[in-house]
Amino acid sequence: MNEINKNMYSVNIFNFIDFRDYLEKVITVIRELNKAYTYRKLSALFGFKSPNFLLLLIQKKRNLSLESAEHICRTLKLNKAESEYFVLMVKSTLEKKLEAREIITKKMLRIQKGKQVDKLDPQLYELYEHWYYVILREVLILPNIPHKPNFLAKFFEYNLTEAEIKRGLSQLEKLNLIEKKSGRYLVKSNQIKTGNYFSNTYLLLFHKKMMELAQGSLDKYAGNQRYLSSLTLPLNEKLHAKLRELIEEFKFNSLELSESESEQNQVFQMNIQLFPLTKVYHEEK
Numbered sequence: 001m002n003e004i005n006k007n008m009y010s011v012n013i014f015n016f017i018d019f020r021d022y023l024e025k026v027i028t029v030i031r032e033l034n035k036a037y038t039y040r041k042l043s044a045l046f047g048f049k050s051p052n053f054l055l056l057l058i059q060k061k062r063n064l065s066l067e068s069a070e071h072i073c074r075t076l077k078l079n080k081a082e083s084e085y086f087v088l089m090v091k092s093t094l095e096k097k098l099e100a101r102e103i104i105t106k107k108m109l110r111i112q113k114g115k116q117v118d119k120l121d122p123q124l125y126e127l128y129e130h131w132y133y134v135i136l137r138e139v140l141i142l143p144n145i146p147h148k149p150n151f152l153a154k155f156f157e158y159n160l161t162e163a164e165i166k167r168g169l170s171q172l173e174k175l176n177l178i179e180k181k182s183g184r185y186l187v188k189s190n191q192i193k194t195g196n197y198f199s200n201t202y203l204l205l206f207h208k209k210m211m212e213l214a215q216g217s218l219d220k221y222a223g224n225q226r227y228l229s230s231l232t233l234p235l236n237e238k239l240h241a242k243l244r245e246l247i248e249e250f251k252f253n254s255l256e257l258s259e260s261e262s263e264q265n266q267v268f269q270m271n272i273q274l275f276p277l278t279k280v281y282h283e284e285k
Helices: 019-031 039-045 054-057 068-077 080-094 099-110 120-129 132-139 149-155 162-174 197-220 237-259
Strands: 178-179 183-189
Touching: 019 039, 019 054, 019 080, 039 054, 068 080, 080 099, 099 197, 120 132, 120 149, 132 149, 132 162, 149 162, 162 178
Parallel strands: none
Antiparallel strands: 178 183
16 A cells, blocks of 8 residues: 555546645545545655645645645656646646736646536636626627627727627627627626636636726726725724625615616726735734
8 A cells, every 4th residue: 555546546637626626536535445545644645744734735724835746646646637737736826926827727728628527617717818708798788789899899998809899799699698689689697607716717817907997097087987986994803894795785786776777878897995904913912
C-alpha cells in the first residue's frame, strides 16, 4: 500500500472546478474501497510532512503549492491533460488578480473541450466575458425599438460593431434568454444562474467593467444624466449585515419601479458597492 493505483478510483477531474472538491471525491472513493487509506497515510503518499495537512487542505484551512500539486498529479497517476488541469485549478486559488484568473479559466475551458463534463456550461461564461451581452438583453426590452443589428450597434453609447451585436443576439438565443419572432426578439424571463468558479470569475469581470464605465461617466455625461454618490460610515458586524439587507430591498424596489412603466426609452446601469476601508478593531482586554 505504498502507492495509489488509478484503477482504484474513477473520478472525472473535468467535472470539477475546485481542486479540493476533486481531492475529496477521490479520497472518498479510495477509502470506501480500502479503509487502510487513512488521511494520515494519504498525506504521506501525497508528500505532506504533517499527518493532518490533507484534511486541513480539503477543509480549506490550508493552501497547496504548485510543487505539491505536481506531486499529487504523479501520485494519482494523472495523464498530461488531467495533470495540467489539476495544476490550473490550484493556480486559480493562488492567483489574486482577476485578469490572471480569467486567463486560467480560459485555459481550463480549452482543456475541457471534448472531455465528458457534467456541470459546466461554457456559453454562460461567454455571456459574462462579453459585458455588453447582458445590456443588449435589457435594450431589447425597450418598446418599439428597432431590433436591427446596425441600429443596435449605434444605439449603444460605446463603440460596438454590427458583428458584435449579431454575436450577442446569437448567444442570448442559445442561452434561451431571448427568442426571435416575426423579425423581433422576445426577452424571456429566465434567470441567469451563477454559482461555480467560472461564472463567478466572469461575473467579477462584468462588475469591474461596469465600475470602469461608471468612472468614465464622470466626464462623459452631464450631471443631470448621471447620479454618483458615496458614503463613508462606521459599522460593526450586525450593522453591516443589516445594511446588506437594506441594499437587497432597495435593489428589489428598483426592479419593481423599472417594471411599473411600459414606456422605457433608455437603459441605465446602477452599481452598488459596499467594502471595508479598515481592518476590524478588537479591543485588547
